[in-house]
Amino acid sequence: MATTLTSSLSSKPKTKTSFLDHSSFHGVPISSPSRLLQPIKSGTQNLSISMSASYDLNSFKFEPIKESIVSREMTRRYMMDMITYADTDVVIVGAGSAGLSCAYELSKNPSVQVAIIEQSVSPGGGAWLGGQLFSSMVVRKPAHLFLNELEIEYDEQDDYVVIKHAALFTSTIMSKLLARPNVKLFNAVAVEDLIVKGGRVGGVVTNWALVSMNHDTQSCMDPNVMEAKVVVSSCGHDGPFGATGVKRLKSIGMIDSVPGMKALDMNAAEDAIVRLTREIVPGMIVTGMEVAEIDGSPRMGPTFGAMMISGQKAAHLALQSLGLPNALDGTYTGNIHPELILAAADTTETADA
Numbered sequence: 001m002a003t004t005l006t007s008s009l010s011s012k013p014k015t016k017t018s019f020l021d022h023s024s025f026h027g028v029p030i031s032s033p034s035r036l037l038q039p040i041k042s043g044t045q046n047l048s049i050s051m052s053a054s055y056d057l058n059s060f061k062f063e064p065i066k067e068s069i070v071s072r073e074m075t076r077r078y079m080m081d082m083i084t085y086a087d088t089d090v091v092i093v094g095a096g097s098a099g100l101s102c103a104y105e106l107s108k109n110p111s112v113q114v115a116i117i118e119q120s121v122s123p124g125g126g127a128w129l130g131g132q133l134f135s136s137m138v139v140r141k142p143a144h145l146f147l148n149e150l151e152i153e154y155d156e157q158d159d160y161v162v163i164k165h166a167a168l169f170t171s172t173i174m175s176k177l178l179a180r181p182n183v184k185l186f187n188a189v190a191v192e193d194l195i196v197k198g199g200r201v202g203g204v205v206t207n208w209a210l211v212s213m214n215h216d217t218q219s220c221m222d223p224n225v226m227e228a229k230v231v232v233s234s235c236g237h238d239g240p241f242g243a244t245g246v247k248r249l250k251s252i253g254m255i256d257s258v259p260g261m262k263a264l265d266m267n268a269a270e271d272a273i274v275r276l277t278r279e280i281v282p283g284m285i286v287t288g289m290e291v292a293e294i295d296g297s298p299r300m301g302p303t304f305g306a307m308m309i310s311g312q313k314a315a316h317l318a319l320q321s322l323g324l325p326n327a328l329d330g331t332y333t334g335n336i337h338p339e340l341i342l343a344a345a346d347t348t349e350t351a352d353a
Helices: 002-007 033-037 067-084 097-106 144-150 166-178 244-251 266-275 289-295 305-321 338-345
Strands: 087-093 114-118 137-140 160-163 183-187 189-197 200-208 224-233 278-281 284-286
Touching: 067 183, 087 097, 087 200, 097 114, 097 166, 097 305, 114 189, 114 224, 137 166, 137 305, 144 160, 144 166, 144 305, 144 338, 160 166, 166 183, 189 224, 189 244, 224 244, 224 305, 244 278, 244 284, 244 289, 266 289, 266 305, 278 305, 284 289, 284 305
Parallel strands: 087 114, 087 224, 114 183, 224 284
Antiparallel strands: 137 160, 189 200, 200 224, 278 284
């Protein structure tokens, strides 16, 4: 950022303390950025740079392959995933920061099968950037404990931390999550409806996202289905695809209203989102900004801690629904921090409280 670069331009003694003097990554002072201002001089240094791979870039050649093999590998594996996850433990709708945090926490239990459905080609929702297309991500304490678990470096301030680029959080949690064998991300897939049996949500109705966006421009394209013991709806705040889970519950008479978010109040909003993350109807848990939509609580703006902890809470609510050890009833022995358990524990208050 400009302030970082400016602080290293002057060689004069400092007469005023800058907040940068107290910045740190996990308590370690940030190294001077002055190296960014020094031009690289060719031939003046003998830098030793080695490649980890043992191939020659001057005469590189790929192994031969048939085009049909590529097609068969992709098709066979995807179809097997569709077969495997046609009846699964938990379906998470929406792969934004709350949905990814929920999936990450759930997938720690290798016996729980987790399917994530994301209508966009690129998962991550709004977590690729901070607010207003800025890069940095602000996370209020104690949610930084989740970042410690993910091993994400940050600039630590008194009551909050700052990740240098929001994409660092998003790419890190995705890389750790998607490497787990009990998780499958179905991106470019949209949830068009819910499966409801006997007053309980029992799965989702899906279609290719591009088909969903073009139902009015072509003949009928029937959907597919995915049954689940628990559905977690993390569709985000209202918009073209936002808050669709709770809006569908209202349209079929399972809830009375979706009042939408109130105006911004970060201090009230983040606590409310975590507190009100809950099973809204039998079989369906709401998390993230969709909670603000259904409860009429304030929007939170460009801070992301509530998304992370709300996602974690949703995961433990899902574990509880599955009859498995979870942090909410004290039977979980994993590495969730006590401060985060306290933040997630109260599910009894209402939006008006």
